[in-house]
Amino acid sequence: MATVPDRTPQAEEAAPRVVGFLCDWAVRSEGLLSADDTLVGMPHVTVIRVPCSGFVKPGWLELALRSGAAGAFVCGCPMGDCLNREGNWIMEDRIDQLRKRLSRQKVDPERVAFFAFGLHEREDFLRAVAEFVDRVRGSGGKR
Amino acid sequence: MYRRLLLSLQSATLRLDTWINRVLPQDFNPLYYTGGLSNLFLTILVVSGILIFLYYEPSLEGAYASVEFLTRDVPYGVVFRGIHRYAADAYLVAILLHLFRNWFTDRYREARDSQWLSGMFLLVVSGFAGFTGYLLVWDERSQLLTSLTVQALRSVPLVGDRLARVFLGGPGVSDTTLPRFLFLHVGPAMTLYVLLWWHYVRLRHPKIWPPSVWVLFSLGLLFILASALPATSGRPAQPGASPEGFAVDWFFLWPYVLARWLAPGWALALVVALVAYGMVVPYTLRETPEQRGVRALGQAVVVEENCTGCELCYYDCPYNAIYMVPSPYPGKSRAAANRKLLAVVVDSRCVECGICIGACPFEALELPRMLDKDVQQRIQRGARAAAPVGS
Numbered sequence: 001m002a003t004v005p006d007r008t009p010q011a012e013e014a015a016p017r018v019v020g021f022l023c024d025w026a027v028r029s030e031g032l033l034s035a036d037d038t039l040v041g042m043p044h045v046t047v048i049r050v051p052c053s054g055f056v057k058p059g060w061l062e063l064a065l066r067s068g069a070a071g072a073f074v075c076g077c078p079m080g081d082c083l084n085r086e087g088n089w090i091m092e093d094r095i096d097q098l099r100k101r102l103s104r105q106k107v108d109p110e111r112v113a114f115f116a117f118g119l120h121e122r123e124d125f126l127r128a129v130a131e132f133v134d135r136v137r138g139s140g141g142k143r
Numbered sequence: 144m145y146r147r148l149l150l151s152l153q154s155a156t157l158r159l160d161t162w163i164n165r166v167l168p169q170d171f172n173p174l175y176y177t178g179g180l181s182n183l184f185l186t187i188l189v190v191s192g193i194l195i196f197l198y199y200e201p202s203l204e205g206a207y208a209s210v211e212f213l214t215r216d217v218p219y220g221v222v223f224r225g226i227h228r229y230a231a232d233a234y235l236v237a238i239l240l241h242l243f244r245n246w247f248t249d250r251y252r253e254a255r256d257s258q259w260l261s262g263m264f265l266l267v268v269s270g271f272a273g274f275t276g277y278l279l280v281w282d283e284r285s286q287l288l289t290s291l292t293v294q295a296l297r298s299v300p301l302v303g304d305r306l307a308r309v310f311l312g313g314p315g316v317s318d319t320t321l322p323r324f325l326f327l328h329v330g331p332a333m334t335l336y337v338l339l340w341w342h343y344v345r346l347r348h349p350k351i352w353p354p355s356v357w358v359l360f361s362l363g364l365l366f367i368l369a370s371a372l373p374a375t376s377g378r379p380a381q382p383g384a385s386p387e388g389f390a391v392d393w394f395f396l397w398p399y400v401l402a403r404w405l406a407p408g409w410a411l412a413l414v415v416a417l418v419a420y421g422m423v424v425p426y427t428l429r430e431t432p433e434q435r436g437v438r439a440l441g442q443a444v445v446v447e448e449n450c451t452g453c454e455l456c457y458y459d460c461p462y463n464a465i466y467m468v469p470s471p472y473p474g475k476s477r478a479a480a481n482r483k484l485l486a487v488v489v490d491s492r493c494v495e496c497g498i499c500i501g502a503c504p505f506e507a508l509e510l511p512r513m514l515d516k517d518v519q520q521r522i523q524r525g526a527r528a529a530a531p532v533g534s
Contacts, residue, residue: 046525048525050513059504063526067522069525078160081175085350086347086348087461
């Protein structure tokens with residue numbers, strides 16, 4: 001593990017840390033990620049590939065926020081087309097619940113998001129991530 | 144070669160989805176509901192079939208006349224007959240789409256072979272029921288189909304004559320033939336529901352119905368088709384006549400079109416060979432997950448100390464791969480100390496999707512090669528813990 005240089009508040013403001021989970025069967029991941037699991041062109045967005053979006057524990061998203069990320073997202077397959085039939089519906093429900101829990105804890109629920117993009121929708125996926133990063137800018141590092 | 148073809152077909156299938164999703168909202172994409180649409184058309188077939196059954200008379204003299212009576216004199220009889228005919232075609236289109244979609248998107252392998260096999264049986268039985276439906280009208284086409292079928296069955300070695308006898312309900316076409324055909328139409332239709340039970344038994348919450356907008360659209364389309372292009376009979380069957388051609392329903396009668404070039408026996412053999420190939424499709428590609436470009440994370444494992452018997456994983460598993468059994472001993476963690484139930488993973492059903500891990504709030508389930516603590520580490524590395532947890 002290379003040591004990470006401390007990031008200045010200015011850097012955090014420009015490119016807030018985001019942790020995302022990407023389903024293996026959703027957006028094609030060839031050439032999408034660089035060696036340290038960040039999105040190519042967006043080094044502040046870490047993406048963890050998972051076997052199905054339904055694998056993600058809501059607690060993991062909370063952990064990401066608690067550890068200093070400005071936002072956390074899950075990307076599954078298009079609704080209705082989950083390889084495992086239900087994973088993305090289940091995950092969407094769990095995120096709804098998590099948002100309620102977050103707002104009870106006075107955390108902005110908009111800091112977690114669910115996306116649904118298929119194999120060929122890389123551009124749409126990247127655009128959605130960029131928009132999400134814009135939305136959560138300035139939320140990181142505090143709790 | 145075959146694998147490359149499958150991969151490009153998968154890519155094409157998903158690209159088609161993307162296009163449809165641009166036009167329609169994602170949850171209304173009909174390609175996501177091919178199974179539900181099949182079930183919808185099957186239900187329409189059963190309901191319209193019961194209405195037709197009320198008027199049908201299974202006898203050599205009465206069959207044709209009773210269908211004509213239904214078509215001409217019964218109010219809306221022609222519509223119901225048309226709906227029964229076109230819903231059958233739509234049903235076959237829907238199940239073929241369902242078959243190819245699941246084939247091309249890899250949803251038939253390993254733990255899902257039982258759905259594929261039951262699906263092949265459903266396809267065969269549906270095709271057979273559709274074919275016998277054309278015999279019941281007892282017009283010239285029915286007569287020709289009967290004689291071709293009898294020829295095909297007779298050419299089967301050893302048991303051919305007996306098969307033909309079973310098919311006709313006697314040594315030749317007689318008074319017992321049409322009751323036999325009626326049974327061969329309705330019996331398989333009922334068998335479909337037994338097979339559907341097999342088709343669904345390993346699935347939790349199967350999607351068996353399309354969104355209501357598609358129910359209404361399909362019903363409307365069938366009504367329009369049935370009224371605009373009424374289903375008709377040919378000339379009545381005549382004993383001793385040997386009709387030559389007939390209007391072909393390509394969906395159900397294609398083996399009989401082959402009979403123009405092939406001996407009926409060979410056409411039958413071809414159908415049997417196709418079905419036999421269909422049955423082995425899930426087992427043709429023996430690749431390791433690595434060769435398929437899929438990470439094998441190992442089947443879900445229950446961490447017995449932590450399981451509280453809360454059943455959340457049991458409700459979320461899409462494959463019914465988790466059973467709750469009476470807990471043989473208490474768990475170790477505080478939450479698990481008084482559990483009544485324990486989750487057990489059925490290995491042969493688990494596809495390693497990890498949905499149960501996401502469902503479990505007690506850290507009692509793990510995928511062996513993607514452990515919770517490793518994921519947590521990666522999350523923290525990604526988030527670069529700015530503040531200690533809980534501060």
